[in-house]
Every structure is written in C-alpha cells, then in structure tokens.
Amino acid sequence: MAKDLTMTNKINRRAFLKTSGGVTLFIGASGVLPVLVSCQDDKKIRAQLKKVPITAWVQLWEDGQMIIYNPAAEMGQGSMTSLPIIFAEEMDADWSKVQVEFSPQEADIYGGEGWAPGTKLMFTVGSRTTHSYYHVMRKAGAQARYVLLNTAANHWKVPIEELNAAQSFVIHEKSGQKISFGELVPVLTMPTALPDFTEDQLKNPKDFQLIGKNIPRTEIPAKVNGTAQFAIDVRLPDMVYGALERGKLHGARPTLLNESEILAHAGVMKIVQFDYAIGLIASTLKGVLDAKKLLKIDWSTATSSGYHSQEIYSEYEAIAAKKSQGAVITEIGNMGEALRSAHKTYTADFKNDYVYHAQIEPLNAVIQVSEDLQTAEVWVGSQQGGDTKLGVPGVLGVPPENVNVHLQYLGGGFGRRSMTDFVVECAILAKEIAPLPLKLVWTREDDVAYGAYRPLSLQRLKATVDARGQLTGLSHTVIGDGGNLVASGVKNDHYDIPNQLADWRETTHGIRLKHWRSVGHGPNKFAIESLLDTIAFDQSVDPVALRRTLMAQSPKALATLEKAVAMSRWDVPSIDGRAKGVAFVEHGSIGTGICEISLDRATGTINVHHFWIALDAGVIIQPDNVKAQMEGGIIMGMSSVLKEQITIVDGQVQQSNFHDYSLLRMQEVPDSIETAFIPSSEKPEGVGETATPMVAGAIANAFLQLTGKHLRHLPFTPDRVLAVLNN
Amino acid sequence: MPKYTLNINKTSYDVEVAAGTSLLWVLREDLGLTGAKYGCGIGQCGACTVHVDKQPIKACLLPIEQFTAGQEITTIEGLSEDGDHPVQKAWIEAQAPQCGYCHSGQIMQAVALLEQNEHPTRDEIKAHMNGNLCRCGTYLRILTAIEMAAKTKAPTF
Ligand code: FES
Ligand code: FES
Numbered sequence: 001m002a003k004d005l006t007m008t009n010k011i012n013r014r015a016f017l018k019t020s021g022g023v024t025l026f027i028g029a030s031g032v033l034p035v036l037v038s039c040q041d042d043k044k045i046r047a048q049l050k051k052v053p054i055t056a057w058v059q060l061w062e063d064g065q066m067i068i069y070n071p072a073a074e075m076g077q078g079s080m081t082s083l084p085i086i087f088a089e090e091m092d093a094d095w096s097k098v099q100v101e102f103s104p105q106e107a108d109i110y111g112g113e114g115w116a117p118g119t120k121l122m123f124t125v126g127s128r129t130t131h132s133y134y135h136v137m138r139k140a141g142a143q144a145r146y147v148l149l150n151t152a153a154n155h156w157k158v159p160i161e162e163l164n165a166a167q168s169f170v171i172h173e174k175s176g177q178k179i180s181f182g183e184l185v186p187v188l189t190m191p192t193a194l195p196d197f198t199e200d201q202l203k204n205p206k207d208f209q210l211i212g213k214n215i216p217r218t219e220i221p222a223k224v225n226g227t228a229q230f231a232i233d234v235r236l237p238d239m240v241y242g243a244l245e246r247g248k249l250h251g252a253r254p255t256l257l258n259e260s261e262i263l264a265h266a267g268v269m270k271i272v273q274f275d276y277a278i279g280l281i282a283s284t285l286k287g288v289l290d291a292k293k294l295l296k297i298d299w300s301t302a303t304s305s306g307y308h309s310q311e312i313y314s315e316y317e318a319i320a321a322k323k324s325q326g327a328v329i330t331e332i333g334n335m336g337e338a339l340r341s342a343h344k345t346y347t348a349d350f351k352n353d354y355v356y357h358a359q360i361e362p363l364n365a366v367i368q369v370s371e372d373l374q375t376a377e378v379w380v381g382s383q384q385g386g387d388t389k390l391g392v393p394g395v396l397g398v399p400p401e402n403v404n405v406h407l408q409y410l411g412g413g414f415g416r417r418s419m420t421d422f423v424v425e426c427a428i429l430a431k432e433i434a435p436l437p438l439k440l441v442w443t444r445e446d447d448v449a450y451g452a453y454r455p456l457s458l459q460r461l462k463a464t465v466d467a468r469g470q471l472t473g474l475s476h477t478v479i480g481d482g483g484n485l486v487a488s489g490v491k492n493d494h495y496d497i498p499n500q501l502a503d504w505r506e507t508t509h510g511i512r513l514k515h516w517r518s519v520g521h522g523p524n525k526f527a528i529e530s531l532l533d534t535i536a537f538d539q540s541v542d543p544v545a546l547r548r549t550l551m552a553q554s555p556k557a558l559a560t561l562e563k564a565v566a567m568s569r570w571d572v573p574s575i576d577g578r579a580k581g582v583a584f585v586e587h588g589s590i591g592t593g594i595c596e597i598s599l600d601r602a603t604g605t606i607n608v609h610h611f612w613i614a615l616d617a618g619v620i621i622q623p624d625n626v627k628a629q630m631e632g633g634i635i636m637g638m639s640s641v642l643k644e645q646i647t648i649v650d651g652q653v654q655q656s657n658f659h660d661y662s663l664l665r666m667q668e669v670p671d672s673i674e675t676a677f678i679p680s681s682e683k684p685e686g687v688g689e690t691a692t693p694m695v696a697g698a699i700a701n702a703f704l705q706l707t708g709k710h711l712r713h714l715p716f717t718p719d720r721v722l723a724v725l726n727n
Numbered sequence: 728m729p730k731y732t733l734n735i736n737k738t739s740y741d742v743e744v745a746a747g748t749s750l751l752w753v754l755r756e757d758l759g760l761t762g763a764k765y766g767c768g769i770g771q772c773g774a775c776t777v778h779v780d781k782q783p784i785k786a787c788l789l790p791i792e793q794f795t796a797g798q799e800i801t802t803i804e805g806l807s808e809d810g811d812h813p814v815q816k817a818w819i820e821a822q823a824p825q826c827g828y829c830h831s832g833q834i835m836q837a838v839a840l841l842e843q844n845e846h847p848t849r850d851e852i853k854a855h856m857n858g859n860l861c862r863c864g865t866y867l868r869i870l871t872a873i874e875m876a877a878k879t880k881a882p883t884f
Contacts, residue, residue, distance in 0.1 A: 411826050412828060659771050
C-alpha cells in the first residue's frame with residue numbers, strides 16, 4: 001500500500017493534465033489517490049495503466065456523456081450492465097448518459113477479489129462476478145463522485161459537506177446552485193486525499209436509484225440488429241484460417257498418412273503437428289475445412305482406450321461398497337455412530353452420464369502475431385482466467401505485456417470458455433503464419449468430440465433416521481473423475497442434520513473434463529434432494545414438511561421454501577395426471593424450486609409444465625436479468641436432465657453434432673418459469689448457477705409423487721423412464 | 728475461382744469463391760455480413776437463418792450456386808434501417824437475448840412466421856421456432872417477444 005501511495009503521488013504530479021473535452025478518472029486501485037489524465041484514446045490509457053496500479057473506471061466528457069468500463073466477460077449473464085450500474089449508483093450518474101465498454105484485460109488493475117485473500121483475478125466463473133466486484137465498483141463509484149463534489153466545492157468555495165449529487169449534477173441546496181458533471185470537467189481539481197469508503201460510508205441500499213430497478217441491458221440492441229461482435233465475426237485484412245483434427249479419442253497421438261495430398265489441396269498453406277492433433281492453415285474457411293475432411297490419420301491408443309462409459313457403473317458400485325473412505329470433503333458429528341444406532345437406514349445410488357457444454361458459438365479465436373514474433377493481438381470470447389493473456393505469451397515466449405487481448409462477446413460460456421486450449425492452439429497456428437492474422441474455427445463436430453465434459457459420476461447416499469423418523473445422519477460418497485468437478489455441492493449448510501460425512505473416491509479414464517454450469521452441484525443436489533423425498537415418501541410425510549423441519553436453523557432457507565410453496569400453491573393438489581416436486585439448492589445464492597410435471601406413459605416422455613423459484617441472492621442489482629438467469633438455468637437444467645448424454649465406447653466419443661446430442665427445443669419448454677426474490681440488503685450472491693441444480697431433484701420428486709417410482713440415472717430419457725415405469 | 732452475383736438486402740454483391748461454398752461462409756467471411764451465425768453446419772440449430780424470397784432458410788446447408796438467379800436474400804442486417812423492425816423492438820422490450828448468439832437466427836425465423844401468419848397461436852409459434860436452438864434458454868422470452876410483435880400488428884405484416 002505504501003508503495004502504491006508514493007507511486008500514485010508521483011504520477012499524479014507529473015501526469016495530471018487539463019483536458020480538452022474529456023477526462024478519465026483513474027481511481028487508485030488501493031483507493032489512495034485519483035489521477036486525472038487527458039485520455040481520449042485507448043493506447044494512452046493502456047500506457048498509463050502499465051505504469052501504475054491505478055484503475056480507470058470512467059471517462060467523462062464535457063457534454064456529460066460518460067463511458068464506464070466493465071471488467072468482466074459478457075456471456076449473456078448481464079455483466080455489461082450490472083457492474084456499471086453499481087458504479088453509476090454510487091457516482092450518482094445519470095444512466096441515460098452512460099455507455100459501457102470492456103475494460104482492458106489487465107488483472108492487476110481491473111481484477112476483482114481473487115481466490116486467495118489480497119489477490120486479484122479477472123475470471124468470469126462460478127457466478128462470482130457481481131459478488132466479487134460489488135464492493136470494488138461501489139467504492140470506485142463513490143470515489144469518482146467525491147472527485148466531482150470536491151471540484152464543485154472548490155469552484156463555489158463552499159464546504160464539501162454541504163454538497164449533494166443526483167442524476168449527474170452536483171447540488172448545493174443552501175444557495176440553490178447546481179452544476180452538471182460535464183460542466184465540471186474543464187475545472188476538475190484533485191483532492192489531496194481520497195476517502196477509502198467503507199461499507200457504512202456508501203449509500204444505504206434503501207436509497208438506491210438504479211440498483212434493483214429494471215434497467216434494460218446495454219448490449220441487447222446490438223444483439224438484435226446483428227452488430228454485436230463475437231470473436232468468430234472478426235475479419236482482418238489478409239486473414240487466413242486454421243482448423244485442427246483432434247480425433248475422437250482424447251489424448252491419442254496422430255500420425256498423418258497423406259501429407260503431400262493435403263498440401264496439394266487448394267488453398268492449404270501449412271500443416272502444423274500438435275501432440276494430440278493435426279493443424280491446418282489455409283487461405284479460406286471452406287479450404288481449411290475441406291482439407292481437414294481429407295486428412296488420413298493413424299491414431300495411437302490413449303489412456304481412455306478400452307473405456308466404455310455406460311459399462312463403468314458396476315465398477316463404481318464396487319468402489320462405493322468398499323469399506324475404505326475416499327478423500328473426506330465434509331464431516332460433522334459421527335456418521336459411523338449414526339449408522340450403528342439408526343432406527344432405519346435409507347440407501348440409494350444416483351448416476352449421471354457425461355454432459356457437454358454446447359454453447360452455440362463454437363470455440364474460436366483470431367490472433368495476429370507480429371513479424372518478429374514478439375507481440376500479438378488476440379480477439380477472443382473468453383471467461384478470462386488466472387492468466388488474462390490466456391496462454392498466448394507462453395506460446396511466443398514473450399512477456400505478458402506484449403500480448404493485447406480484445407475481449408469479444410461470448411456466444412455462451414458455461415465453463416467451457418474458462419479453458420484456454422483453443423486460444424493456445426490459435427496462437428501456435430498464428431505464430432507459424434505471422435504476420436498474417438489467423439482465425440481458428442472449431443466446427444461443431446470438433447467442439448463436441450474434443451469437449452471437456454461434466455464428469456460421469458455415481459453418488460451413494462445413506463440416510464439414517466431415529467425411532468421418531470427424524471433424520472440423524474447423511475453419508476454421501478461420490479465416485480468419479482475430477483475432484484471438485486464431481487464433489488462440489490455435497491455440503492448441506494442449511495439442513496440441520498447432526499451427523500454428516502461426504503467423501504470422494506477417485507477414478508480416472510483419460511476423458512477431458514471441465515466445469516459445466518453449476519459443476520458438481522447438479523448431480524449432488526439431485527442425489528440429496530431425491531433421497532429426502534424417498535424418506536418422506538416412505539414415511540408418508542409431505543416433502544415440504546420434512547424440509548421445514550430440516551431448515552429450522554436456517555431462516556433464510558426456510559423463507560425460500562415457504563415462498564416457493566405459496567407461489568406454486570403446493571397445498572392445492574395438481575390436476576389429474578400431474579404432480580409437483582420440490583428441491584432446494586445453495587450455490588452462492590440459495591433458492592427453492594418447485595416444478596409441476598406430467599408423464600406420457602406410452603412414450604416415457606416427461607413434460608414440465610411450470611417452475612416456481614424463490615431466491616435469496618442478497619441485493620438484486622437487476623431484477624429482470626436475475627429472472628432471465630433463473631429461466632435460462634432451468635431450461636439448461638431441463639435440457640441436461642431430460643436429454644443430454646455423451647457416451648464413450650472404447651474411449652471414442654460417440655456424439656458429433658446436435659442431431660445426436662439433443663438440446664431442449666422450443667416445443668419442450670414449460671408454460672411458465674416464475675421467480676420471486678426474498679428481500680435482502682446483503683451483498684449480492686451469484687445467481688447463474690442456482691437454478692440448474694434444482695431441476696433434476698424437483699423432476700424426480702414430482703415423478704415419485706406421480707408414479708411411486710424413482711428416477712435415479714441422469715438423463716431421464718424416455719427409454720430410461722419406460723424402464724423404470726415397467727420395472 | 729468462379730464469380731457469382733448475389734442480391735442481398737437489396738444490394739448486388741459480386742464475389743469470387745470456390746464452387747460449392749455455403750451461402751453462410753460467403754455472407755460471413757467474404758461479405759462481412761456476420762449477423763447470421765455458424766452453430767452446427769448441418770441444419771440443426773438455426774443460428775444461420777436468413778430469408779430467401781421471404782422464406783426462412785438455413786444458410787449453412789446450401790451452396791452459393793443456388794442463389795445466383797436474383798433471389799432476394801435478406802439477412803438480419805437488412806431487416807430494418809435502425810434495428811427497429813417491430814419484431815426487433817419486441818425483442819428489446821422482452822429483453823430476450825442472453826449471450827445473443829442465436830438471436831439473429833431466431834429473429835429471422837420469427838419474422839418469417841409473422842409475415843405468413845399475423846396471429847399465430849402459441850403452439851404454432853412453438854412449432855415454427857422448434858428448429859432454432861438457444862443454449863442460454865431464452866425460449867420463453869422469445870415466445871413473449873413474438874406474441875408482443877403479433878399484437879402490434881405492424882404494417883409490414
Ligand atoms: S449453422 Fe445452420 S442450422 Fe446450425
Ligand atoms: S441467447 Fe445464447 S444461445 Fe440463445
């Protein structure tokens with residue numbers, strides 16, 4: 001901190017410039033001092049940012065227009081609006097004068113809270129964006145406001161305490177004077193110090209003017225007129241195209257058998273060998289994709305050779321039956337004792353197959369490497385990462401500052417774009433063909449076959465009850481590959497169960513895996529919520545009543561349950577042929593979901609008619625956008641729960657495109673998805689991954705009510721449903 | 728490479744591309760009309776939907792040779808002057824897009840429906856839109872937007 005202060009002071013004296021037209025408010029990253037620099041162009045801002053750890057959050061012009069910078073990726077979750085709203089709220093800016101742009105990709109400067117205390121990250125994952133930037137943006141906005149107030153105080157020679165701000169004006173009520181933010185630009189002065197703005201010095205949530213209102217998302221007009229630019233849309237003069245053939249067996253090494261034939265193909269410029277793929281560069285997109293189809297490759301075997309995903313479950317059951325524990329994830333009380341003294345024990349296995357991200361924009365990137373191979377320009381839709389330069393400096397062997405990342409809109413992320421494999425591939429090809437810019441396109445077939453899936457897993461749950469039927473213990477064993485990818489979501493912080501034990505038992509198959517919206521919460525909440533209903537069903541108890549008891553110590557959770565019960569009219573029986581099911585989820589925010597389904601007993605098709613969600617997510621920045629996230633989360637959940645499945649035969653991925661990897665379509669959507677919020681003034685919690693894990697449990701529980709049978713293997717495809725019904 | 732002339736958004740374009748290049752690649756990579764998107768290349772997702780003589784087609788499936796007889800091709804860029812087609816306005820009103828990648832195709836598909844059927848039922852809308860995938864799950868808002876647009880009974884329909 002002390003170092004920041006001196007540096008910022010220095011830059012302050014040296015670089016403060018009176019402006020012609022506009023200023024950028026550089027608010028010290030540590031909140032030390034603001035620096036005002038005349039900066040119209042991005043290059044200068046970037047140069048400035050390189051020198052000192054300061055943050056440019058806003059650019060302000062004399063006509064009052066302003067740009068607020070958004071540090072997070074925009075993949076449909078609304079960061080392009082929600083983060084600037086938080087800033088504008090504390091700045092008291094007139095929202096109609098605000099434009100939003102992506103900030104430069106510099107984590108030291110624009111990072112939010114990292115995983116470790118005191119670290120910074122630009123990483124749009126885990127639904128952390130609003131949560132991790134909430135205080136950063138509020139404080140920076142308050143500091144920007146302070147600079148303006150201070151300037152007005154000097155200008156009018158009145159004490160700053162007498163000033164107020166609203167709608168991009170500074171107001172001195174005593175004298176009835178009023179000056180716009182824009183008018184202050186030419187006379188902007190530096191305060192000698194800038195308050196640090198602790199929580200209690202910021203606005204009281206009840207005074208919010210922008211937060212909590214339905215403000216249209218800033219980037220939507222561009223998304224309905226075709227101008228929103230995704231990386232795949234980038235075109236540069238002399239651009240060439242790249243593609244890779246990666247096969248269907250993850251980790252296999254290729255030997256190219258027809259190199260000369262490929263090189264002779266029209267437009268092919270180069271063949272680039274990768275450990276796991278053959279790369280091609282050609283002058284046109286058609287040229288590179290046609291040549292790719294002609295490749296004759298001999299693939300080696302790999303770790304996954306001989307692996308059959310649908311036959312592995314018996315092995316998993318054997319692992320679950322072993323006495324020896326895996327890695328303990330959570331332990332409360334004494335589960336062993338609970339099992340010994342149990343009046344009754346309920347045991348069930350839950351299975352789930354691999355699922356694929358299926359973001360509709362396949363992976364791609366555009367990179368131009370300079371002739372001397374020392375610098376690169378990168379256009380990419382990325383969820384960013386621990387390395388904001390996405391692995392490109394490593395490919396070129398240059399320092400990170402030599403790489404400039406232009407973040408584009410993401411045509412879906414869902415976790416897949418938090419990997420940088422596609423960016424690194426593009427850099428390798430672009431380096432081969434420098435200084436020509438290169439666009440790497442993954443075909444849908446590439447994106448499916450070389451996906452990084454949510455792992456297949458098995459959950460063995462055991463619940464114990466005492467003589468009164470009260471839940472005394474829950475043991476939860478997860479078997480699968482990928483650590484947290486399979487094990488997240490096993491904790492029950494809101495259920496009062498005195499003895500709990502969760503462990504993870506590792507398997508490995510050489511299949512590529514990655515975070516998939518909600519990660520392990522999907523399978524694990526499915527298992528937990530289903531088992532609760534199994535107990536309720538056996539005891540002839542209302543599933544809601546059972547949860548009420550369990551939530552007695554968590555009024556927050558209980559409030560979501562009661563709200564969802566009221567919204568769905570839980571106590572009113574469904575019409576004939578329909579039934580309701582409930583599930584509770586915590587994933588940052590907490591919520592209860594209730595669905596109503598019916599069943600076509602001839603075909604095994606489950607129809608979901610309604611979903612009701614009650615959510616506690618702390619302060620809601622944009623209510624309509626959070627609702628959209630709930631709707632999207634439920635639809636993606638339904639898609640995965642009812643339809644999606646990647647299968648592996650002898651290590652080979654069996655699916656290749658949307659004809660054999662089905663997503664939920666328009667004719668399968670529910671009639672309604674309704675969301676209600678529990679009022680709160682607490683810090684916002686992530687909302688992107690809370691709805692998805694509700695779906696499996698809620699549907700399975702409704703199915704149990706309807707049929708008395710258990711669905712315990714995801715996805716609930718019609719053939720599986722029929723098998724369960726006829727069993 | 729052969730030369731072709733296309734009539735897109737009421738403008739004539741000359742392009743020189745390899746025979747058999749899909750209309751989608753020509754639009755996107757050669758002409759810079761990147762509103763139509765690539766999602767699957769096999770007619771399964773609808774991200775590439777454009778109009779040919781007012782009919783919605785999947786531009787990824789058909790080669791350029793089929794469009795050189797003066798057919799009127801309309802892409803999202805040519806749908807309206809200022810993004811103010813009634814369907815686009817309804818889309819904003821409903822705050823339909825999330826990532827937005829599928830929405831050019833969704834909008835083109837929806838416009839074609841309303842041009843043929845001013846007041847579709849919900850089931851008709853669903854059937855007509857079933858070929859357009861949305862991974863972000865914006866289907867319910869798309870339904871709302873189409874119903875809103877149908878209500879405005881704009882003169883273009
Ligand atoms: S890209 Fe044409 S239908 Fe998917
Ligand atoms: S909005 Fe993202 S795929 Fe439809």
